[in-house]
Amino acid sequence: MTDQRAAQFARCAVALGAELGDAPNGGAVAADPGKGPNPFADPAPTGADPFAPSMAGREGIFDMALSNGLAAIVAYEWPGEDMNRSGRVLPASALLQVIEDKLTASDGVVLIPDKHQVSEIPQGGTDSIFQTPRLSSATRIDLGTLRDGIDQSQAARHGRGAGGLQRRHIEALLDLDGHESLQTMGEHQSDRIRDTALQEDATSRVRASAYLERIGEEEAARRAECVDNPNAYHPKRNPDGHDLDTCPVCGYETFCVEGIAPIAGRVGHGQCLVCTYSRSPDMADEEGFAEHIAWIMGK
Numbered sequence: 001m002t003d004q005r006a007a008q009f010a011r012c013a014v015a016l017g018a019e020l021g022d023a024p025n026g027g028a029v030a031a032d033p034g035k036g037p038n039p040f041a042d043p044a045p046t047g048a049d050p051f052a053p054s055m056a057g058r059e060g061i062f063d064m065a066l067s068n069g070l071a072a073i074v075a076y077e078w079p080g081e082d083m084n085r086s087g088r089v090l091p092a093s094a095l096l097q098v099i100e101d102k103l104t105a106s107d108g109v110v111l112i113p114d115k116h117q118v119s120e121i122p123q124g125g126t127d128s129i130f131q132t133p134r135l136s137s138a139t140r141i142d143l144g145t146l147r148d149g150i151d152q153s154q155a156a157r158h159g160r161g162a163g164g165l166q167r168r169h170i171e172a173l174l175d176l177d178g179h180e181s182l183q184t185m186g187e188h189q190s191d192r193i194r195d196t197a198l199q200e201d202a203t204s205r206v207r208a209s210a211y212l213e214r215i216g217e218e219e220a221a222r223r224a225e226c227v228d229n230p231n232a233y234h235p236k237r238n239p240d241g242h243d244l245d246t247c248p249v250c251g252y253e254t255f256c257v258e259g260i261a262p263i264a265g266r267v268g269h270g271q272c273l274v275c276t277y278s279r280s281p282d283m284a285d286e287e288g289f290a291e292h293i294a295w296i297m298g299k
């Protein structure tokens with residue numbers, strides 16, 4: 001669970017951090033005095049967002065990164081306190097309260113000391129946003145700024161105004177990465193899940209192509225013609241069903257969607273009823289996330 005959280009945190013934080021780095025120096029409104037132009041000044045995406053509401057725009061990514069990051073930190077520092085009595089993970093605001101209750105804040109900032117002294121922080125690729133050296137052996141949690149970030153993103157996500165996320169919110173979010181529960185595995189773990197998903201997908205495509213070749217074009221066309229969707233949507237009998245999707249390997253509309261990516265919520269996972277190509281939930285997430293980021297950045 002913690003691994004998954006760290007991976008989600010890293011994935012979202014990398015996306016937001018990359019946008020921070022790419023932000024043009026002119027044009028945007030300098031809404032954050034002393035911090036330069038605000039790269040997040042564009043209005044938040046609203047109802048036109050074709051993606052799942054849980055991922056709507058930068059605010060959705062900020063929320064996801066913050067919720068996962070804080071949950072991993074609290075679970076690591078104070079096991080069990082990341083959940084309520086019925087076992088549900090607390091929302092980000094409540095997790096911040098847990099941290100504030102445990103440690104003394106000074107000017108709205110708490111420092112979580114490292115449990116283990118780390119002599120060298122593992123570093124990612126050359127473009128990694130996590131390469132900023134840590135000056136102390138503690139993780140800085142800027143409660144005030146993060147709470148404000150939650151308010152801003154909630155307002156935007158519920159249609160009460162434009163996205164108010166600013167550079168300082170993202171910087172406060174990236175500060176979390178210094179924590180032991182995230183730094184040691186976050187980026188790494190995210191890469192690992194991604195690599196495995198990509199590898200499995202490539203294997204599945206090769207196998208499907210070989211199968212397609214074996215049965216021949218005519219037979220494939222015949223099968224596509226009489227395919228029956230075993231997971232067809234029906235309001236009563238199968239409310240969780242889906243329409244058949246186009247298969248990326250054989251090109252027929254015979255991809256049986258078993259479900260939608262759990263996180264990025266756009267791309268379906270399942271199997272093609274003609275060529276047998278199968279897309280895993282992790283791969284669906286990977287594709288959905290990439291599409292989502294591309295959509296946000298292209299706005």
Ligand SMILES: [Zn+2]
Pocket residue numbers: 208247248249250251252254272273274275276277
């Ligand atoms: Zn296919």
